[in-house]
Amino acid sequence: MALRKIHMENFSVFSDGNIALSPNLNVFIGANGTGKTQLLKAVYGCCELTTNHRENFQACFQLNAKNKSLARDKKRKVCHFSLSSMDQEAQIITHHLLASDDAGVQNVSYENSLFTKKINAVYLPVKDMLTHSRGLLAMAHKYNDFPFDKTLLDSIECAGRWGLKKPSELAKQILPLLEPLINGIIAIDNDEFYIIKKNGQKINFELEAEGFKKIGILWQFLMNETITENTVLLWDEPEANLNSEFLPVIADCLLALSRQKVQILISTHSYILAKYIEIRAKENDKVLFHSLYKKNDGLVYDEQKRKFSDLQNNTIVTAFEALMDEV
Template sequence: MAIKSIEINNLLVFGQHDNSTFQLDFCDGINVIIGENGVGKTTLLKMLYAAMQWSEGKMNPLKHFFSVSENGSSVLKNVDNSMEPGRFSVTDGEHRITHSISDIETSSSDGWGKMNIQSVFIPSTEMLSHSNGFLAMNQKYHMPFDGTQVDIIVNASLPETREVPAAMEGILKKISDAIGGTVTLEDDTFYVIKKDGHKIEFSLEAEGLRKLGLLWKLIRNGLLESGSALLWDEPEANLNPELYPLVAEILLELEKNGVQIFVATHSYNFAKYLEIRRDKNEQVMFHNLYKRFSKSGMIFSNSAFRMEDITPNHIMIADMKLLDEVYDL
């Protein structure tokens, strides 16, 4: 079951001074979220992830998915510091969950708790290198990590499934060829087992290859199958640009096999690969978040199935400026 839309009122950067509602409609395939820094791309992903987690009965409060200060206070503030409690709603077209933020966090849902949308959030920060003893320490001490960073270690640490769906075998092979091996967990530490038999601790592998290795492990653990959702914050970060086409192809393969995908990116090249590598049966939709009036702080959006149809497209503008400078030289 795919997520169809989200509505946000007066929450974090989505504080609308004219009391209007921020709304974004999604496609069933790959949703690419672009925009400048500070327009709420990661925040949007975390709200969607929270809603999907709640569909599985994991009712962690929204602040669980955001960093908190050392004294434990929440970052969930209204951008205009008004007294009106912020809220957001997510729907799949038939069911809806609405979460309201107040002094006491409450949520109401209509059949949402039985949806069971299996979801995985890959944060921009690489986490598997910190796995040794991390979960035990996180339970005992206050650590500066949010729920998405903890969850990815938990998901990667799950046991592998007995059988791999035939549709996923090709994807696993592509990733294995790129990293030169497979990923395993031994004594609370992740390793890359190279094809020549060498075992390399995850922290010693190149970070770009670690991202691919994490994706391999998630698929091998059976977490990305038909009907599930993948949320990935800045997949291009620390990734060799030569690997952009491979990651784009992997995401398109996952979409073809029934995985709904949400990615936030600053890379025009990576986003464009998703557009030009798709076929007529693969859905890729671009969602642009931007501030129309800098003084108001209001966030707006527009969506299209082609990068060129989005305006203002800041990541495209940045690339055009670079090309202009090269031409002038």
């Protein structure tokens, strides 16, 4: 049940219109401020909408407080974000109430239409949350103004689930690629995360290299079946804190997952990662590269190509070519 289209009106920095999605692997590039992270969070928030938890979309952006909205133009009454799959659609419509309180703060209300079938979505943030996981979820439930949004807290909750004694068939395809990079496996003890090295050494996440932790959370999500067939994986900057020599392996993992019916949306600033995905994709792989770019009107538009090198608005390639000229 892959996602097929995003529709936006007056949402964040984006122009009004549609973004078509590949059922396999989508790679989003763009300069800072073009809304890549907000787009991934909005998709995740739509997938998380349930009848009993209609506030989940807002929680992905910490929008529970007054005068916080994703509307680009607050003079327009509606901010619209909708997400459709092959057979159903969910919508977030934000109405700005005309009445304001004495301080001039405008309240925001939300109207939702929900997916009839739950879509299993997983969000991997740029930030490492597992290092600080102990007691963090309990504190988040206690305090309303906790400074972490739902996407960050959910990554801790998902990673803390019980792992399987034996990896699933899906995990068997990916774990052999990851374990040599971290030289071990992930373990949880008293709500704290560790990497158990092949020599038996147990290293707390606080003491481990950032790049190893990045790979470790993907390992954990596969081992505890947070990521399964028909999962939507949203990964914000997989290359963050990773040595460049690991990027071809990450590209191989993403392509392998997409072949196992995991739909993937990633954002990246890495020429190396994007290029490895392009050159290692097989003929039957449905990879779609998206360039988010601004026009003179200040709005963000989406350009789509099957090949990374075919994108006309490609800030990554522009920066790389400028470096080569200087060299």
